[in-house]
Amino acid sequence: MTRPLFACAIVFCAFASFEGQALAQTRESEIGLSAGSGLSLGGTGSADVASHRTPLFLDLSARTSVDEAPTLAWGGSLRLELEGRTSVGIVPRFEVERGLGPIALRPQFGIPFFFAPFTLLGVEAGLCARFPKSGALAVHGSLLVDAYPFGSDVPKGSALTMVNLLFGVLFDV
């Protein structure tokens, strides 16, 4: 009988401490508008790979972190392919930030998922370099590597790989 009560007390204390931390935390957020393109690779048969330029895409991003762990951030993007087709996807993302002088380097990992008008599901790894400008404004350049093994837009028996560069502006909010 005492064991469930003890467990409930632990859970209550955990929630109470978490809420106390949340109240004490200062959240830092950032939004961004970027455009990118690059190289897309896809298998076309037995050991045969074709390459295309990645359709130009827009990336509307948001990220947030707390001051207690400013090097860790999570967020995501709304991604729109605009060249040759129009598609919409989201990219939930986790980032780590490391300062390098005035520049912030952000290794990142995401799960891109395009859902209209076709589907693409894969993984994304990247490195973002953030260059601060005046006030809350910054610019960034990112190198992204995407792999899409799943989705209705991937030909059967193939996979899609992208190596893209992304440039844009970031605003602290």
Add this chain to the structure above:
Amino acid sequence: MSRSLPLASPVVLLAFAALAWGACDGERCIRHSDCASALECRIGRCVAPPAPAVDGGASGSDASTPPDAGANPDAGEIADAAADASADAAVDAGDLDAAPDPDASPDLDASPDLDASPDGG
């Protein structure tokens, strides 16, 4: 170190752009969306998607039934058509089978035609 990164960025960018543009193989598709809306990408080429097996088989059999019936008149088919519950279907079957039968082999199909017409009427 912090100075070298901004200076190196344009070089990396140009190299990447040259790689991307030079390596493009515009003739072959790598995604279905590279093709026109009615086509799909298969083995690097945009081709028409194969028709579903059920629909293709049904339409093919419907289209080929009258010539087959005319070339190889079969009393069993006529009897099956006459045994259908729907009177309209029986009339249609009788029309389809009655037309080619006299041209192909009137001697063989005289009795089935007689059997089919009363049922259809």
